[in-house]
Amino acid sequence: EDQVTQSPEALRLQEGESSSLNCSYTVSGLRGLFWYRQDPGKGPEFLFTLYSAGEEKEKERLKATLTKKESFLHITAPKPEDSATYLCAVRADSGSARQLTFGSGTQLTVLP
Amino acid sequence: GAVVSQHPSRVICKSGTSVKIECRSLDFQATTMFWYRQFPKQSLMLMATSNEGSKATYEQGVEKDKFLINHASLTLSTLTVTSAHPEDSSFYICSARDRGTYNEQFFGPGTRLTVL
Numbered sequence: 001e002d003q004v005t006q007s008p009e010a011l012r013l014q015e016g017e018s019s020s021l022n023c024s025y026t027v028s029g030l031r032g033l034f035w036y037r038q039d040p041g042k043g044p045e046f047l048f049t050l051y052s053a054g055e056e057k058e059k060e061r062l063k064a065t066l067t068k069k070e071s072f073l074h075i076t077a078p079k080p081e082d083s084a085t086y087l088c089a090v091r092a093d094s095g096s097a098r099q100l101t102f103g104s105g106t107q108l109t110v111l112p
Numbered sequence: 113g114a115v116v117s118q119h120p121s122r123v124i125c126k127s128g129t130s131v132k133i134e135c136r137s138l139d140f141q142a143t144t145m146f147w148y149r150q151f152p153k154q155s156l157m158l159m160a161t162s163n164e165g166s167k168a169t170y171e172q173g174v175e176k177d178k179f180l181i182n183h184a185s186l187t188l189s190t191l192t193v194t195s196a197h198p199e200d201s202s203f204y205i206c207s208a209r210d211r212g213t214y215n216e217q218f219f220g221p222g223t224r225l226t227v228l
Contacts, residue, residue, distance in 0.1 A: 034217070043118070043205045043219035044156070087155065099146075100217060102155045 002027045002092050006103035013078055013110050021073040021086055021106045029093025033071050034100065035064050036087040044087055047073075078110045114140045116208050118220035125196055126228055133191045133223045135206030142208035145189040146217070147181060150203045162189055186211070196227045 003026045013019055025033065032051055036044035048057045050066040057064050061082065063074040073086055085107045089100040115138040125131050135145060144163050148156040160176075162168040162183035170176045178200075180192040189208075193200055205222045 036219070041203075041222070041224070043116075043207075043222045046114075046216065046218055049216055099158060099161065104155045 002090060002101040004088055004090055004101050004103040006086075006088050006106050008106060009104070010107045011109070013075075013108070015079055015110055015112050016077045018074070018076045018078070020075070021088075021108070023071040023073070023088030023103055024069060025071070025088075025090050026069075027090050027092035027101075031091040031093060033066055034089045034091070035071070035073055036089065038085045038087055038105070047086075075108070078108075080110045080112050083108055083110045114138075114208075114210055114216070114218045116206065116218045116220040118206055118223050120223060121221060122224045122226075124226045124228065127197050128195055131193045131196055131225060133193075133204055133206070133225075135189045135191070135208070135220050137187045137208040137210075137218075140208075141186040141211040142189075143186065143211045144209040145183055146207040146209075147179070147189075147191050148205045148207065150205060150222075156205065193225065196225070198227045201225055201227045 005024045007022045032049050034049050035047040038044045048064040053068045055066050061076050065072045085105045087105045088103045117136045119134045146161050147159045149159050150156050158171050159174045160168045160170045160181050162181050164183050164186050168181040183189040203222050203224055206220045207217050209217045
């Protein structure tokens with residue numbers, strides 16, 4: 001069974017204090033690892049897709065990396081507007097290849 | 113980027129009535145659409161997967177007669193909550209998989225359903 005575990009559950013940072021969010025996964029045949037951002041009362045906003053170990057992608061203050069067991073979302077010099085819940089999801093060969101398996105998310109709060 | 117819209121964004125109805133939620137992919141074709149439900153402070157729970165022109169596949173524990181899904185075209189899917197009850201109150205989110213990029217999946221803004 002595919003499993004996705006995100007840590008920490010919640011993270012509070014001061015503005016400008018860089019940090020990383022973790023997503024550990026156990027799947028049979030990874031077809032893609034996805035990062036989303038979700039604001040309260042809204043649907044998830046797509047950030048990145050990573051397909052193979054060693055791959056990295058960047059967008060503004062965010063950088064996502066992938067190994068064979070986990071992915072990190074690095075946040076450099078965060079701002080209060082980066083506050084949100086960050087969701088990690090995987091699509092794998094096991095089960096239905098069309099479905100995403102989500103982690104429980106990391107709630108990030110950036111204080112001014 | 114790809115845009116998925118949902119309508120309505122918020123609906124309040126009386127117990128026993130039916131509610132229809134529309135999901136549209138605005139700038140891409142979606143062969144597969146997904147419907148999720150999300151409870152407060154919890155992650156997304158997949159309810160069903162639908163492919164254009166065929167019957168939806170429901171997850172275990174989801175009543176297909178209560179949550180009717182129609183995927184009539186490559187850009188439109190609807191979820192109808194039939195005979196809604198207060199326990200159906202939740203945040204419903206649709207998602208569409210881009211036919212062009214195959215793997216990327218985009219989400220709508222969600223619909224907040226409150227059943228009185």
